[in-house]
Amino acid sequence: MRLSDICSRLNIPCSTHDREITGLNTLKDATESEISFLENRKYVSQLSQTKAAAVFVTEAMAPDVPEDVAALVVEEPYLTLAQASAFFAPPRLAEEGPEPVVGEGSRIESGVFLAKGCVIGKECHLMPGVFVGNDVTIGDNTVLYPNVSVYRDCIIGSDCIVHAGAVIGSDGFGFATTKTGTHVKIWQNGNVVIEDDVEIGANTTIDRAAFGSTVVKRGARIDNLVQVGHNCVIGEYSVIVSQVGLAGSSVLGRNVVMGGQSATAGHLSIAPFTTIAARGAAVKDVKTPGIYSGAPLMEHRQWLRLQGIFAKMLRK
């Protein structure tokens, strides 16, 4: 889609930098054919580094946009982003496209739905009620138990096991809120990438990225009823126990362990080899590997001390 068409559909001043636009992305990750946005002054320094073709900005921030990037001045950049996201949403379930490809030795049970363009590797087993969306790719020797749903464009590696009812690639929870309190959907045009040797529990949900990918790296183990928000990255061999909630853009290093019902707030990093005890809640980066507990999170031994202090209070 031409940049000029996008501006015209959004009813904003036409840019002089007209070119073909393929999608939206963050300032950091946008390529020369993508549009980005900046609403929060805090990130203004990222403007000078961006490779984006164009950026939705407020009038106040427009002067900071580099010369070779089109400044698209709007009142509420995030809201405009939401409106523009709809232009790039692929069809929910395309009836056109290449016939599904199924590798040798794979078993596709009755009641499985394979959408056009999907590619299933060798020796896979897709059980009844499984849905595989357009252009999904699945490696070899992977098992999808009954009633698993894999949304379009997602990638699942080899030697994976996905338990019944899990949902891979549902929309991330994204919207822009207007001044009157209504919400405009940010279409989630990214995907989910699950690497090899990953096991995913029953009824777990892994949301697709707004832009780019939500990633579960090689060897990770995810239990039942876990929520993985959009754009999360789960490190190699991490262990995520049941009912954990990872808010959007949480980045876990390798071999992170998260106990049952623990959680992360969004946009933070957890150091490799960190253990977060059951019910713990990370609200900022964890930079030093160790064992942490509590909500908000603290070093586990501090948390134990705190419980000791409480116990002493109760003995008085």
Place this chain on the structure above:
Amino acid sequence: MRLSDICSRLNIPCSTHDREITGLNTLKDATESEISFLENRKYVSQLSQTKAAAVFVTEAMAPDVPEDVAALVVEEPYLTLAQASAFFAPPRLAEEGPEPVVGEGSRIESGVFLAKGCVIGKECHLMPGVFVGNDVTIGDNTVLYPNVSVYRDCIIGSDCIVHAGAVIGSDGFGFATTKTGTHVKIWQNGNVVIEDDVEIGANTTIDRAAFGSTVVKRGARIDNLVQVGHNCVIGEYSVIVSQVGLAGSSVLGRNVVMGGQSATAGHLSIAPFTTIAARGAAVKDVKTPGIYSGAPLMEHRQWLRLQGIFAKMLRK
């Protein structure tokens, strides 16, 4: 069903106010063709206002029943209510009834089950594995992703998106416990009403009402793995983040925001424009809009102070 038949099936004294009875309801909401109940003395003042045809009451409370209402004296009114609820349960999946109606431009994929009496609007998309029960009504331009289950009698508006694996209209968690500790199911004969422009996350569950409706109002956004108990009301444009649990009969005003893993106890109200932080737990009404945190819930700034006090204790 005649009141006299109900009494006879329950083996309780026959009423003099015989008439046709269509269902059960609370004292407050019962119509002249419904039976209600009173077990807890606390609500005895509601007796005088009720429009119910009849009320299950204990002998002690019988004198407080207005003259034009039949007092059905039983030992354990709540237990009798449970027993009576079975009489009004509609068939789980009726094979008789009008053929499903599907509006122009709607796509019903293979593997969708449409029960008799359901009505699907225009330009909808029902993806594989979707179940739509008897007499369900769905508006225009609504999407049900794969393996969504919508129980009978529920109503979903226009422009809604329901993600994979979500369950709309499952039975609320209701039963009466006998003196010996066994449980008698209270059949959940109400429904769920989802208004227009609502998005519901993957594997979220919204229970049908015991009587009346569980309601999700216009423009609400509900994330993945959220539990909405029976008879809840979620206000317009409210935002319910992943893994929130709303206990039965929670009433949220408009634009309430509930952070991840937060919760409400049952039978309480949250003021419009209130924010409950992640992991917060409302155990009583929130009457003043604001930001609240903690379990039990307090003003967010108080919660911050409390964390400061704890941190100080640990530095000693």
Place this chain on the structure above:
Amino acid sequence: MRLSDICSRLNIPCSTHDREITGLNTLKDATESEISFLENRKYVSQLSQTKAAAVFVTEAMAPDVPEDVAALVVEEPYLTLAQASAFFAPPRLAEEGPEPVVGEGSRIESGVFLAKGCVIGKECHLMPGVFVGNDVTIGDNTVLYPNVSVYRDCIIGSDCIVHAGAVIGSDGFGFATTKTGTHVKIWQNGNVVIEDDVEIGANTTIDRAAFGSTVVKRGARIDNLVQVGHNCVIGEYSVIVSQVGLAGSSVLGRNVVMGGQSATAGHLSIAPFTTIAARGAAVKDVKTPGIYSGAPLMEHRQWLRLQGIFAKMLRK
């Protein structure tokens, strides 16, 4: 499989006690045709009592193995157990076996998958999208709502109701971690047994046992989105409210009540007639019935006092 074959496949010294082996089990529960393991010194006293045919042990613990039990000396017994567990995993979905048997009066809706060897009782109702695995047994008058998945070998009693999207018998979360931080799956070769008159909520997950059975006893009521880990036992008439998480091998007595979002750590017991309030977290055995709150759990009245102390601190 002969013990000698197992040793040979695992590349460990061949035992002198060769015999037919039918599976793996704990020291306590292993029969004379099963292999067990011991890694943790803490349980060394169980060695003298075991009936197991053979035990994976470290060299240091080998002398404690009784004479009539084969000591299979390995470096990491738990890891070897994981490797051996794969030998006993039954086929995921066997195409051979007796035709499914469906009792009189049962309704099997379209889109239901019945695997070979399953037996459905009388007057049951299996709704669209239900999956029933090999050799599953279901009693009379039991209802499975749409898109329920029941993995192979599970047993569901009579008069049960399982709501939409629930998963019965998914793999427990079990693996042995190697010195380099990778994980080896412990195949979950047990099953789930659900006794009569049990109701299970929508999208709840109940994991199969590693060995033996995960058990939900007669009359229990389980709400939506609950996680029941492998080898748990839920007592008669217990009430498990939404979003509760029971870690593996939690044993609940009869009439235990667990409030919303509460949890147990693994390998502990909760006394009959105990109530754990919403959000409570049991981290050790509860030996005395009562009402408990908090994380970690304490007597409810102590928890109330603690909240009072906090409130007082905030008033200063």
